[in-house]
Amino acid sequence: MQNLVSHEDWKSCFSEVAPGLLLFARQWVQSAADAEDVVQEAFVKFWRRNHKIENRALLYAAVRSIALDFIRRDSRRARREATAVRETDEFSEPQFEFEDDTQRALAEAIDFLPCEQREVLVMKIWNELTFAEIAGALGISQNTAASRYRYALAALRNTLQPQ
Amino acid sequence: MNDLSQIEKELRKLRPARPSPVLFERVEEAMIDCRAVGRRGDPARQPRKPSGPRYNWLSLGFGLAAAAVLLLFAAVKMERRQESGKEIAQTSREPEAAPLLNRAQKSTSPDKFVPAGASRLVYNTRDEGLQFASSSGQPLRRMRYQTHETWQWRNPTTGASLRVSYPSEEVVLIPVSGE
Numbered sequence: 001m002q003n004l005v006s007h008e009d010w011k012s013c014f015s016e017v018a019p020g021l022l023l024f025a026r027q028w029v030q031s032a033a034d035a036e037d038v039v040q041e042a043f044v045k046f047w048r049r050n051h052k053i054e055n056r057a058l059l060y061a062a063v064r065s066i067a068l069d070f071i072r073r074d075s076r077r078a079r080r081e082a083t084a085v086r087e088t089d090e091f092s093e094p095q096f097e098f099e100d101d102t103q104r105a106l107a108e109a110i111d112f113l114p115c116e117q118r119e120v121l122v123m124k125i126w127n128e129l130t131f132a133e134i135a136g137a138l139g140i141s142q143n144t145a146a147s148r149y150r151y152a153l154a155a156l157r158n159t160l161q162p163q
Numbered sequence: 164m165n166d167l168s169q170i171e172k173e174l175r176k177l178r179p180a181r182p183s184p185v186l187f188e189r190v191e192e193a194m195i196d197c198r199a200v201g202r203r204g205d206p207a208r209q210p211r212k213p214s215g216p217r218y219n220w221l222s223l224g225f226g227l228a229a230a231a232v233l234l235l236f237a238a239v240k241m242e243r244r245q246e247s248g249k250e251i252a253q254t255s256r257e258p259e260a261a262p263l264l265n266r267a268q269k270s271t272s273p274d275k276f277v278p279a280g281a282s283r284l285v286y287n288t289r290d291e292g293l294q295f296a297s298s299s300g301q302p303l304r305r306m307r308y309q310t311h312e313t314w315q316w317r318n319p320t321t322g323a324s325l326r327v328s329y330p331s332e333e334v335v336l337i338p339v340s341g342e
Contacts, residue, residue: 014190023179036186044193097178106173125174153167160170 013053014043020127021063026095027119028067038067056129057136064119064137109159117152124149276316276325284311293339303336 018039025035025042042062051058096107110118123129123137134145287309293302313328 010194011187011191014187018182018186019179022182032180032183036182036189039182040186040190040193043190047194095180097180099176102173103177106177121174125171126177126179150167153170156174157166157170161166 057133060137120148121152279317280315302339306335308333
């Protein structure tokens with residue numbers, strides 16, 4: 001069990017988890033720059049407190065907590081940004097790298113998922129957390145995490161394959 | 164179920180947007196700052212001293228204050244008890260009860276109850292002020308005593324005992340010497 005402080009190789013750890021963490025942070029904050037602020041604060045805090053990198057649930061919980069604090073702090077600014085983002089939707093920064101239209105449609109469908117399903121999906125698919133870790137990070141039961149995940153997949157399937 | 168696993172595969176193909184290179188630089192700066200602060204003596208990064216017991220001064224203060232209050236209460240209570248003992252708890256085999264006891268003791272027979280004791284507890288004394296009786300020109304102080312009297316009898320043959328207690332009140336006029 002290594003920890004970030006002992007091996008000092010935070011760069012490799014961070015480059016591995018950063019994309020997933022940013023995507024996770026983007027569930028709450030609109031802009032990529034704000035998401036990066038949130039991730040930076042959470043990761044540095046996690047590192048300073050000597051937590052083990054294996055304790056990923058704690059890292060994601062920190063990102064979530066800081067992102068929610070960020071929203072509370074800058075609620076007015078966030079509202080203005082949300083309005084601006086809606087008005088100039090074509091210029092909003094994408095959360096994913098698309099290769100084709102199918103992937104673009106899939107990414108758009110993810111945006112329409114309810115927040116509690118989307119956060120579980122993001123943690124499971126792009127951060128590869130177990131349901132136990134997701135449950136720990138979100139403060140819910142494993143069964144709830146698993147059912148939210150299944151609901152999210154079913155909702156995406158229904159959106160992409162209309163009958 | 165197959166549909167869901169198909170969706171899962173599609174989702175996994177989707178790659179999250181990469182963080183900007185600036186982010187790595189910013190995190191690196193923050194890490195360096197942390198290390199510098201740690202070397203300067205940031206308490207969060209300092210190893211904890213394996214020293215002796217750690218005191219919670221706030222709890223200790225409250226504990227001492229509570230103990231002091233308890234001691235104060237105990238002292239006040241003891242003082243009051245001593246004072247009330249002086250004034251009220253005068254249990255006496257007073258001279259009035261003695262002749263009665265003697266009389267009863269004299270007239271005993273082996274199959275009857277024998278007086279075994281008598282007590283009179285004065286639990287309240289009230290000074291009702293000075294009075295001038297018509298017969299005497301000397302002022303009198305009117306004192307009211309509230310008492311609790313107890314009489315006890317015992318049968319020496321059977322060992323049975325009987326006790327009677329009752330409250331009583333007595334008013335005494337004490338002549339006041341005109342100095």
